[in-house]
Amino acid sequence: MTFRLLSVHAHPDDESSKGAATLARYAAEGVDVLVATCTGGERGEVLNPAVDHPETWADLPAIRRREMAAAAEILGVRQQFLGLTDSGLPADGEPPPEGSFAAIPLEEAAAPLVALIREFRPHVVITYDETGGYPHPDHIRTHEVTTEAFTAAADPTRYPGTGDPWQPQKLYYQATLSRAWFEAIHKATLAAGLESAMGPVLDELTPEDNLPITTKIRCENHFTTRDRALLAHTTQVDPAHPFFTHSREIEREAWPFEDYHRAHPAPGPELETNLFADLTP
Numbered sequence: 001m002t003f004r005l006l007s008v009h010a011h012p013d014d015e016s017s018k019g020a021a022t023l024a025r026y027a028a029e030g031v032d033v034l035v036a037t038c039t040g041g042e043r044g045e046v047l048n049p050a051v052d053h054p055e056t057w058a059d060l061p062a063i064r065r066r067e068m069a070a071a072a073e074i075l076g077v078r079q080q081f082l083g084l085t086d087s088g089l090p091a092d093g094e095p096p097p098e099g100s101f102a103a104i105p106l107e108e109a110a111a112p113l114v115a116l117i118r119e120f121r122p123h124v125v126i127t128y129d130e131t132g133g134y135p136h137p138d139h140i141r142t143h144e145v146t147t148e149a150f151t152a153a154a155d156p157t158r159y160p161g162t163g164d165p166w167q168p169q170k171l172y173y174q175a176t177l178s179r180a181w182f183e184a185i186h187k188a189t190l191a192a193g194l195e196s197a198m199g200p201v202l203d204e205l206t207p208e209d210n211l212p213i214t215t216k217i218r219c220e221n222h223f224t225t226r227d228r229a230l231l232a233h234t235t236q237v238d239p240a241h242p243f244f245t246h247s248r249e250i251e252r253e254a255w256p257f258e259d260y261h262r263a264h265p266a267p268g269p270e271l272e273t274n275l276f277a278d279l280t281p
Contacts, residue, residue, distance in 0.1 A: 012065070040085075115159070115163055184254045194250075
């Protein structure tokens with residue numbers, strides 16, 4: 001029997017910017033990896049100036065699905081949309097659009113994920129912490145529906161008609177692209193006598209990382225795959241972004257990991273190096 005890993009994200013491209021090298025590593029090792037994408041990213045922006053034109057906007061939902069399919073193929077994983085509607089990024093004080101992922105009741109939003117967990121039967125689930133990683137309503141709602149589904153999928157009295165109960169054994173929160181990561185790459189780049197583009201990014205980040213790191217997954221051999229998958233999201237990723245400017249060799253030396261916080265079960269005192277530690281398939 002093969003281990004199964006479910007990574008739950010808000011929009012297409014999130015899977016490639018958060019933990020993609022981990023997914024590629026485990027897929028290459030024979031783990032059955034599935035990405036669940038809650039929404040289609042229909043209300044997303046076009047962040048790449050090279051494709052910011054009317055034709056792109058007119059066909060954005062379909063383009064984002066094609067980009068997602070290309071990224072999943074690069075990572076070597078399966079992917080499934082949950083069919084919920086992108087909430088966009090409302091202005092401060094404005095509610096999310098009616099009927100969108102962040103606006104509908106929690107049980108309605110979580111039902112597709114409960115059904116998927118009961119069908120796929122993952123041993124490990126990855127998602128965002130309660131902040132969403134950043135305050136986009138769909139990222140916060142992704143945390144809410146994943147924690148709801150993680151527990152509810154095992155309860156036969158809840159969400160009837162969505163399959164036989166299943167309890168995943170471990171739940172992790174993403175801790176990639178932390179301040180510590182940016183600082184490590186920045187300092188290593190400067191130490192190598194090179195110019196770093198991380199300074200302005202660090203100026204915008206909070207002084208400290210709030211999510212304790214319990215698990216570090218070595219995946220430096222898959223950074224190239226991560227980058228290729230991210231660039232496959234052409235409408236969402238500008239190749240000129242500072243993320244692509246640092247030396248990958250320096251990154252492999254300075255920070256060859258992707259980081260996680262184990263939310264369930266409570267972490268022990270030792271740093272984990274494998275999402276499937278202490279599990280049997």
